[in-house]
């Protein structure tokens with residue numbers, strides 16, 4: 560135990576000096592090359608989270624002052640609800656996540672984003688970011704042991720808490736197979752983790768952070784079936800009881816989302832749950848059929864059946 564805690568302590572002061580969630584999310588959402596200059600209003604109060612309800616109220620946003628990245632977007636994520644964003648590249652999915660994390664502030668005439676009724680422009684950035692957990696496509700690992708990399712989600716977590724989070728994130732068994740178990744060094748100088756493993760580390764970290772709101776960016780790269788299954792199980796453990804907004808690339812992973820928003824050119828063009836959207840027989844139904852075909856499912860008499 561002592562061996563595990565000493566590197567944790569050593570790195571503690573280092574990591575306290577970093578704005579952790581900001582670092583994470585910037586990397587996650589690939590924004591490091593886009594520095595932001597958001598300032599809190601003088602005497603801004605902290606966000607007070609009761610339910611974790613999110614409201615986008617007629618939100619429009621442009622990066623360059625000319626081309627809108629999103630236009631007139633309105634939706635609500637109720638307490639503990641799950642909303643998934645789908646749409647082709649450039650449709651505006653990441654922009655919606657970035658705006659909720661307040662990488663950019665909306666101008667007066669660009670609508671409002673509310674968390675539990677509070678306009679996020681009016682509260683401190685630190686309190687907002689404390690309430691929001693981000694699970695990126697490609698989690699950043701520190702050159703430290705795996706326990707540190709998970710425990711980073713919550714300052715001063717005990718080994719028991721780290722293990723519990725790793726278990727819920729379906730990562731514990733894998734860690735126990737590493738040469739020095741939880742003390743195994745990862746990152747550039749240690750063992751390399753696969754994309755799916757890194758994502759589960761990010762899930763474990765976020766479980767420890769325990770935020771009421773989640774932003775998830777599903778991996779675009781194909782994962783093998785058992786990894787996919789582990790990640791889905793880990794995500795189920797994470798999203799339970801929290802309000803979540805996810806970017807989905809594989810439509811099969813969001814069949815249970817409460818609401819799916821289909822975006823095109825920055826606008827919501829269809830919305831509903833999976834079943835409703837299939838019945839609508841529009842853009843989403845077309846995307847679904849394409850993905851099913853690609854996965855070997857074929858339409859037979861108008862019904863999709865597994866190919867032979």
Ligand code: ATP
Pocket residue numbers: 593622623627628629646647648649650651652653654655
């Ligand atoms: P992808 O699936 O490829 O990540 P997306 O649906 O997340 O795409 P966004 O990244 O939100 O789409 O992009 C929406 C629009 O905003 C696009 O036209 C994109 O070119 C533009 N855009 C995104 N980020 C920036 C930026 N930092 N500066 C200028 N324009 C940007």
